[in-house]
Amino acid sequence: MSKFLIIAVLLLTIVTPLLAQENEPVILWPPAVYDLSGTVAVTGTVNVTGLRNYFLEAAPYAAEGETVFWTPVSLPRRDAVTEGVLGEWDTSTFPDGLYQLRLRVVLESGESLFYTVTPLRLVNNTERPTSAAPAVIATATPEVQTPPTATVPPPTATIVPPPNPVNELPLPVGGHVTTFNETTVEAMQSAGMTWMKWQVPFVLNEPSLFDVAFDRINFAHANGFKVFLSIKGDKNELAQTGAEDYFPQYAAFVGQVATLQPDAIQVWNEQNLDREWPEGQIDPRSYVDLLSQAYTAIKAADPNVMVVTGAPAPTGAEGAFGLDKVWNDDRYYQGMANAGAADFADCIGVHYNEGIIPPNLQGGDPRQPDYPTRYLPLMIQRAAFPFRQTDVPLCFSEMGYLSPDGYGPLPSSFAWAQNTSVAEQAEWLRDAITIAAQMSSVRVALIIVWNVDFDVYTEDDPQGGYAIIRPDGTCPACETIGSLRDS
Numbered sequence: 001m002s003k004f005l006i007i008a009v010l011l012l013t014i015v016t017p018l019l020a021q022e023n024e025p026v027i028l029w030p031p032a033v034y035d036l037s038g039t040v041a042v043t044g045t046v047n048v049t050g051l052r053n054y055f056l057e058a059a060p061y062a063a064e065g066e067t068v069f070w071t072p073v074s075l076p077r078r079d080a081v082t083e084g085v086l087g088e089w090d091t092s093t094f095p096d097g098l099y100q101l102r103l104r105v106v107l108e109s110g111e112s113l114f115y116t117v118t119p120l121r122l123v124n125n126t127e128r129p130t131s132a133a134p135a136v137i138a139t140a141t142p143e144v145q146t147p148p149t150a151t152v153p154p155p156t157a158t159i160v161p162p163p164n165p166v167n168e169l170p171l172p173v174g175g176h177v178t179t180f181n182e183t184t185v186e187a188m189q190s191a192g193m194t195w196m197k198w199q200v201p202f203v204l205n206e207p208s209l210f211d212v213a214f215d216r217i218n219f220a221h222a223n224g225f226k227v228f229l230s231i232k233g234d235k236n237e238l239a240q241t242g243a244e245d246y247f248p249q250y251a252a253f254v255g256q257v258a259t260l261q262p263d264a265i266q267v268w269n270e271q272n273l274d275r276e277w278p279e280g281q282i283d284p285r286s287y288v289d290l291l292s293q294a295y296t297a298i299k300a301a302d303p304n305v306m307v308v309t310g311a312p313a314p315t316g317a318e319g320a321f322g323l324d325k326v327w328n329d330d331r332y333y334q335g336m337a338n339a340g341a342a343d344f345a346d347c348i349g350v351h352y353n354e355g356i357i358p359p360n361l362q363g364g365d366p367r368q369p370d371y372p373t374r375y376l377p378l379m380i381q382r383a384a385f386p387f388r389q390t391d392v393p394l395c396f397s398e399m400g401y402l403s404p405d406g407y408g409p410l411p412s413s414f415a416w417a418q419n420t421s422v423a424e425q426a427e428w429l430r431d432a433i434t435i436a437a438q439m440s441s442v443r444v445a446l447i448i449v450w451n452v453d454f455d456v457y458t459e460d461d462p463q464g465g466y467a468i469i470r471p472d473g474t475c476p477a478c479e480t481i482g483s484l485r486d487s
Helices: 001-021 181-192 208-222 233-239 243-258 286-303 329-338 374-388 412-417 420-437 476-486
Strands: 026-029 035-037 038-044 051-060 080-089 097-107 112-122 144-145 174-178 195-201 225-231 264-267 306-309 350-351 393-397 444-449
Touching: 026 097, 026 112, 051 080, 080 393, 181 412, 181 476, 195 208, 195 306, 195 444, 208 225, 208 243, 208 264, 225 243, 233 243, 243 264, 243 286, 264 286, 286 306, 286 329, 374 393, 374 420, 393 420, 420 444, 420 476
Parallel strands: 035 112, 174 195, 174 444, 195 225, 225 264, 264 306, 306 350, 350 393, 393 444
Antiparallel strands: 026 038, 038 080, 051 097, 097 112, 112 144
16 A cells, blocks of 8 residues: 555544534533633534524533433524534523533434533532532533424433322412522422413424423422413514414424423413514404414313413503504403403413502502502403303413512612512412402412512513512512411
């Protein structure tokens, strides 16, 4: 063999593995056994053939073989990147401790590639320990998983069956959560809650969201809670695709999620606002068309899943902004009833989140002009009246009181709640549950407290002010709601 041929063969032997490795997704930074705080720019390479999208996920550190639940920490991206930023991870939204970070790459074929770095220590509120964590090397070779089909979960997945928790409150109560967190679970259990709510988005051609739903359902069930999933679509995709094509794809997704045995699925969210539904297309008849398709798909997959309508946002703003942008909730409820929503729902979704006086009152709110959505008894009657000829109950998918305690002044658009204390929040939630349970003319089947553990507090959306777990870690509302078990 000539020297030239020998050199060529050697080069081919060396270069071929390198070329193959270039196509493997990898996280380059942070490395394993590293302390992190604040918002971290995660760098690496995703440059594979047939790329659909990729995103970052995090989970608590676990020994090999232990079950973990992954939380997406970045939005899906479609652009290939080589030794660049893959996404940002805001570590401050997680409790300090040991974690693992995973890059999930979804291919057009439906397969997923993974690259994991572990352990990583989050130290936002604690000092770095003197002894290092045990070194665990990042996964060097991506693992390939086959995605679920339209009707069955992933072959390697084990579905945690729904529990049957004993409700000791006047009616079933749950809470909307945002993190897989043992402290959150313990707080909810101390309050006597038996339901856990998650919001899962529907995005066209994003099969990975099935896994997001799967993780949340299993986490709730494993901790003894029934699961309430609010699944809302994207108003822009709806507008661009058109209802005729979009509605069947949404229905197929919620039907697929129903195979995972959630206890309730809510179809969309606040569809009477142009924030959630395409401007100029807000129409309860169109929504009921979507609801009917979703209901049929869910019940075909699992007839035991409770179907809850999307809850219109409580508002009287249509006179100021016009029907292209917003419908008053009472008009929208009536339109839903007229379109036959009760035939495709096990519960009518309701929101109540702007109260600043005790929930038993039906007058006396200082804001002007006065409006009935500010009073809990009137809000209940407002939602129930159009469905009075049916036996479909109400389900509060959001019930909350906003308080700035522990956060500082509220932004100007939420200043109406500036004087609400955490003590009032706790007392009013307790009393609201009692009032809803005792109403003789209306049946309220479920109350989901908005919210349990959110900590975002921005100019546009002070969600943390609604949370019952406060910035200091206490949960006064857990105590007041839990006290109802003894009444």
